[in-house]
Amino acid sequence: MIASGDFVLLKTEGGREYFASVRDEKLHTDLGIVDLKQLEGIDWGSAIESHLGKRFIALKPRAPDYFKHIRRTGAPMMPKDIGAIIASTGVCPTDVILDAGTGSGVLAIYLGTIAKKVITYEINEQFSVVAKKNVEHAGLSNIEVRHGNILEEIKTLDGSFDVITLDMQEAAKLVPDARRVLVAGGFLAAYSPFFEQAIEVRSAVEREGFGEVDTVIVSEQQLEVGKRGTRPSTRVGHTGFITIARK
Amino acid sequence: MIASGDFVLLKTEGGREYFASVRDEKLHTDLGIVDLKQLEGIDWGSAIESHLGKRFIALKPRAPDYFKHIRRTGAPMMPKDIGAIIASTGVCPTDVILDAGTGSGVLAIYLGTIAKKVITYEINEQFSVVAKKNVEHAGLSNIEVRHGNILEEIKTLDGSFDVITLDMQEAAKLVPDARRVLVAGGFLAAYSPFFEQAIEVRSAVEREGFGEVDTVIVSEQQLEVGKRGTRPSTRVGHTGFITIARK
Amino acid sequence: MIASGDFVLLKTEGGREYFASVRDEKLHTDLGIVDLKQLEGIDWGSAIESHLGKRFIALKPRAPDYFKHIRRTGAPMMPKDIGAIIASTGVCPTDVILDAGTGSGVLAIYLGTIAKKVITYEINEQFSVVAKKNVEHAGLSNIEVRHGNILEEIKTLDGSFDVITLDMQEAAKLVPDARRVLVAGGFLAAYSPFFEQAIEVRSAVEREGFGEVDTVIVSEQQLEVGKRGTRPSTRVGHTGFITIARK
Amino acid sequence: MIASGDFVLLKTEGGREYFASVRDEKLHTDLGIVDLKQLEGIDWGSAIESHLGKRFIALKPRAPDYFKHIRRTGAPMMPKDIGAIIASTGVCPTDVILDAGTGSGVLAIYLGTIAKKVITYEINEQFSVVAKKNVEHAGLSNIEVRHGNILEEIKTLDGSFDVITLDMQEAAKLVPDARRVLVAGGFLAAYSPFFEQAIEVRSAVEREGFGEVDTVIVSEQQLEVGKRGTRPSTRVGHTGFITIARK
Numbered sequence: 001m002i003a004s005g006d007f008v009l010l011k012t013e014g015g016r017e018y019f020a021s022v023r024d025e026k027l028h029t030d031l032g033i034v035d036l037k038q039l040e041g042i043d044w045g046s047a048i049e050s051h052l053g054k055r056f057i058a059l060k061p062r063a064p065d066y067f068k069h070i071r072r073t074g075a076p077m078m079p080k081d082i083g084a085i086i087a088s089t090g091v092c093p094t095d096v097i098l099d100a101g102t103g104s105g106v107l108a109i110y111l112g113t114i115a116k117k118v119i120t121y122e123i124n125e126q127f128s129v130v131a132k133k134n135v136e137h138a139g140l141s142n143i144e145v146r147h148g149n150i151l152e153e154i155k156t157l158d159g160s161f162d163v164i165t166l167d168m169q170e171a172a173k174l175v176p177d178a179r180r181v182l183v184a185g186g187f188l189a190a191y192s193p194f195f196e197q198a199i200e201v202r203s204a205v206e207r208e209g210f211g212e213v214d215t216v217i218v219s220e221q222q223l224e225v226g227k228r229g230t231r232p233s234t235r236v237g238h239t240g241f242i243t244i245a246r247k
Numbered sequence: 248m249i250a251s252g253d254f255v256l257l258k259t260e261g262g263r264e265y266f267a268s269v270r271d272e273k274l275h276t277d278l279g280i281v282d283l284k285q286l287e288g289i290d291w292g293s294a295i296e297s298h299l300g301k302r303f304i305a306l307k308p309r310a311p312d313y314f315k316h317i318r319r320t321g322a323p324m325m326p327k328d329i330g331a332i333i334a335s336t337g338v339c340p341t342d343v344i345l346d347a348g349t350g351s352g353v354l355a356i357y358l359g360t361i362a363k364k365v366i367t368y369e370i371n372e373q374f375s376v377v378a379k380k381n382v383e384h385a386g387l388s389n390i391e392v393r394h395g396n397i398l399e400e401i402k403t404l405d406g407s408f409d410v411i412t413l414d415m416q417e418a419a420k421l422v423p424d425a426r427r428v429l430v431a432g433g434f435l436a437a438y439s440p441f442f443e444q445a446i447e448v449r450s451a452v453e454r455e456g457f458g459e460v461d462t463v464i465v466s467e468q469q470l471e472v473g474k475r476g477t478r479p480s481t482r483v484g485h486t487g488f489i490t491i492a493r494k
Numbered sequence: 495m496i497a498s499g500d501f502v503l504l505k506t507e508g509g510r511e512y513f514a515s516v517r518d519e520k521l522h523t524d525l526g527i528v529d530l531k532q533l534e535g536i537d538w539g540s541a542i543e544s545h546l547g548k549r550f551i552a553l554k555p556r557a558p559d560y561f562k563h564i565r566r567t568g569a570p571m572m573p574k575d576i577g578a579i580i581a582s583t584g585v586c587p588t589d590v591i592l593d594a595g596t597g598s599g600v601l602a603i604y605l606g607t608i609a610k611k612v613i614t615y616e617i618n619e620q621f622s623v624v625a626k627k628n629v630e631h632a633g634l635s636n637i638e639v640r641h642g643n644i645l646e647e648i649k650t651l652d653g654s655f656d657v658i659t660l661d662m663q664e665a666a667k668l669v670p671d672a673r674r675v676l677v678a679g680g681f682l683a684a685y686s687p688f689f690e691q692a693i694e695v696r697s698a699v700e701r702e703g704f705g706e707v708d709t710v711i712v713s714e715q716q717l718e719v720g721k722r723g724t725r726p727s728t729r730v731g732h733t734g735f736i737t738i739a740r741k
Numbered sequence: 742m743i744a745s746g747d748f749v750l751l752k753t754e755g756g757r758e759y760f761a762s763v764r765d766e767k768l769h770t771d772l773g774i775v776d777l778k779q780l781e782g783i784d785w786g787s788a789i790e791s792h793l794g795k796r797f798i799a800l801k802p803r804a805p806d807y808f809k810h811i812r813r814t815g816a817p818m819m820p821k822d823i824g825a826i827i828a829s830t831g832v833c834p835t836d837v838i839l840d841a842g843t844g845s846g847v848l849a850i851y852l853g854t855i856a857k858k859v860i861t862y863e864i865n866e867q868f869s870v871v872a873k874k875n876v877e878h879a880g881l882s883n884i885e886v887r888h889g890n891i892l893e894e895i896k897t898l899d900g901s902f903d904v905i906t907l908d909m910q911e912a913a914k915l916v917p918d919a920r921r922v923l924v925a926g927g928f929l930a931a932y933s934p935f936f937e938q939a940i941e942v943r944s945a946v947e948r949e950g951f952g953e954v955d956t957v958i959v960s961e962q963q964l965e966v967g968k969r970g971t972r973p974s975t976r977v978g979h980t981g982f983i984t985i986a987r988k
Binding site: 503696 | 750785786787798800801802803804805806820821823824825826827828829830831832833834851854855903924925926928936939940943955956957958959960961962963964966971973982
Binding site: 009044045057059060061062063064065079080082083084085086087088089090091092093110113114162183184185186187195198199202214215216217218219220221222223225230232241 | 256291292293304306307308309310311312326327329330331332333334335336337338339340357360361409430431432433434442445446449461462463464465466467468469470472477479488
């Protein structure tokens with residue numbers, strides 16, 4: 001049953017999707033105005049109608065919905081890579097996570113759907129503004145988007161993070177301080193779009209005494225199922241290198 | 248600080264690892280007997296000693312540790328595939344998950360570190376016994392391992408699962424009932440080691456009216472970093488097809 | 495030194511390319527008319543000029559040039575797959591090769607640059623006309639493009655082919671006769687864009703008693719070298735399955 | 742029909758294979774002594790017998806046979822990479838090819854089955870001795886294995902090679918001279934097992950003014966066909982980077 005504070009994904013038969021919350025009063029759409037008060041107390045999967053009589057099914061939004069609906073400020077990290085980071089580091093609901101750089105916030109939002117708390121830094125002010133809005137729309141109050149240079153800001157942070165995720169050009173430079181603010185047994189995960197960066201980060205974590213170091217390339221091919229037969233797609237998702245290391 | 252009920256990963260300098268709990272009294276190892284009472288109240292990352300004076304560092308265990316230390320009854324699902332399932336379905340701490348077949352319990356344990364509740368079915372009694380022990384050792388009380396044939400047992404279940412994960416030969420046959428017991432907007436994820444199975448499951452979810460259907464092959468190559476240079480490994484992890492579908 | 499019958503690739507500084515032959519009299523281009531008589535007796539890599547004074551460098555055309563300049567009637571087989579077929583079957587200058595279906599003739603032309611003789615069948619008349627022109631433009635007189643249904647025509651052929659290459663939907667049906675017309679120790683190579691076809695061909699060659707059977711998926715990723723770094727491309731070439739079998 | 746100078750692959754029912762030539766008198770095997778005079782004038786695919794009455798079928802050897810039977814002095818280049826080099830450069834029967842370093846001679850032998858002439862340099866004397874024997878056993882008289890340092894020896898060579906293939910650590914250093922001895926329109930192909938080498942070679946060819954530059958990673962996965970189903974193998978062949986460039 002949908003309760004007062006819940007965030008909801010409203011889906012029309014034509015496949016249009018909107019995020020909404022019972023706290024919001026009204027949702028203005030091309031298919032009419034929706035009175036969101038109707039949501040309270042109905043079951044997940046029930047439908048409400050706009051003032052034009054169009055049906056909107058109310059679904060519980062999940063992480064892939066946030067990925068799909070986020071406003072992008074650059075090429076976002078792909079779910080295959082996010083999944084590899086979550087599984088390699090074992091992100092869980094008691095985790096406090098440090099993330100940099102935020103970008104449009106896709107990784108932070110994914111982590112925020114699982115972890116207790118995510119603090120994420122973005123050096124570009126405009127990107128941080130967009131990321132904040134993306135986080136708000138997802139209704140995730142445990143994610144704190146901070147505008148600033150993590151290379152400096154980390155000096156002010158204490159050692160209490162379970163996981164640190166890095167998607168920034170100068171990731172290698174952050175490694176010594178990242179180690180300091182990780183709990184014993186905590187994981188660092190760095191995403192590097194380029195080979196050269198991957199090698200730099202890899203060297204840095206080895207130099208700083210991290211253990212269980214691993215750098216992987218994750219690829220994902222869709223299976224194309226058509227009338228003439230089935231075959232792997234000719235596209236692999238945006239490719240990057242993920243370096244995992246443990247304190 | 249380590250508290251009374253906590254599970255702990257004890258690690259020696261030589262790289263040996265043991266799971267333990269403050270509730271246990273003593274841990275017998277090749278490096279001496281460890282009095283586990285010492286753990287209570289010390290900080291994560293601190294060391295305790297065996298009666299032979301060997302040091303054991305106390306770390307917070309994380310999902311990859313469970314993966315590493317689990318007793319295997321077959322080829323387990325790999326973290327790359329588990330990560331893809333978690334990210335594609337958006338597993339989160341409020342989820343109630345149905346999983347079949349359990350196997351050695353790797354996927355159920357991974358899901359259990361994130362979700363509220365996991366119910367997992369295994370048709371092979373011996374496997375289910377091992378899986379139960381694996382779950383106990385991990386200290387995860389929110390995972391319920393049931394011995395039985397899910398194809399029959401599902402008839403007795405109600406429609407309240409947020410995610411259903413399938414790693415069983417007859418996955419396609421379970422699809423209609425799986426749809427019934429999923430919440431609106433919930434996801435089904437089926438792992439198929441073989442192409443033929445993948446096609447069957449894929450057809451079944453399309454026939455049953457699931458949406459957002461996608462079948463992917465996830466590959467992972469390690470980057471081998473050596474003195475002579477860096478190169479992708481010649482091994483890719485155990486490969487399977489993952490079919491995702493949404494109610 | 496360029497001799498009378500030679501085919502030549504004429505390349506301008508702007509990167510435009512034309513196939514020509516000393517036997518042709520004149521080449522009409524947007525950059526003026528080129529008197530091809532000038533080619534005879536000059537060195538490979540020398541330049542000739544059009545009547546407008548534009549320079550054209552005369553290069554020895556090679557197989558990748560034919561691939562690039564061919565008129566396409568469908569998605570052509572990619573060089574990575576052609577290379578895998580050549581290497582797996584060991585195509586050499588004494589080989590007589592049977593090829594079906596021709597398509598735009600890319601594979602036949604590649605094989606024709608190496609083998610003694612290539613006979614290729616195309617069931618679609620229009621495609622066979624285009625393929626014939628492609629072969630002519632490449633100046634390869636050892637390739638014979640035949641219009642017809644290989645499933646019937648093969649009944650009229652004798653057993654004297656060193657290699658048989660198949661890129662046709664009904665490849666599996668041709669396997670018994672293909673075996674008959676292969677020399678002992680000769681290879682069959684079948685390219686299947688779809689999984690289902692690959693499995694059919696694979697079953698057929700095993701049923702007919704072929705040895706050294708192997709089905710592979712060849713992928714090729716380009717390395718993208720940019721200012722910010724180096725990374726694998728997100729595209730893999732048109733993917734297919736290659737089944738190799740030996741009589 | 743087998744003629745006097747021909748090389749022959751003798752294959753027993755049990756799958757044992759021997760290279761032989763009509764010029765040789767006798768072949769001593771575990772299955773008896775084979776009088777090779779019997780080969781002359783019989784058809785390819787016919788059988789001869791040892792003095793113990795064991796049957797040996799006489800097949801025309803092909804490039805993959807040489808790959809299989811070569812004595813290896815290190816990890817050989819794989820057919821998938823050899824195929825990519827042949828297809829990308831368009832190796833053909835009129836080509837004169839320069840190859841370095843020889844290693845066990847696999848690439849040179851493959852090229853020698855197609856090209857007019859292959860000159861190959863190996864800096865390690867012992868390797869060059871093994872490579873010479875491998876070439877002899879294959880009966881390929883158009884391949885010249887030279888022991889020497891190509892970085893010095895190339896100074897003495899003239900510009901008349903159609904293709905240059907490099908599989909050596911210092912490939913980048915050879916690029917300027919390689920360009921000098923290539924014909925206009927000729928191709929250079931460098932195989933680099935490591936990323937760092939690939940980048941070096943890539944930079945070198947761009948600096949020296951080569952065109953049509955491309956660096957690729959070729960992967961090959963076998964399709965495993967078993968009773969339970971079909972799936973891609975978990976092994977990809979020995980992986981390297983191939984840089985192609987044209988003069």
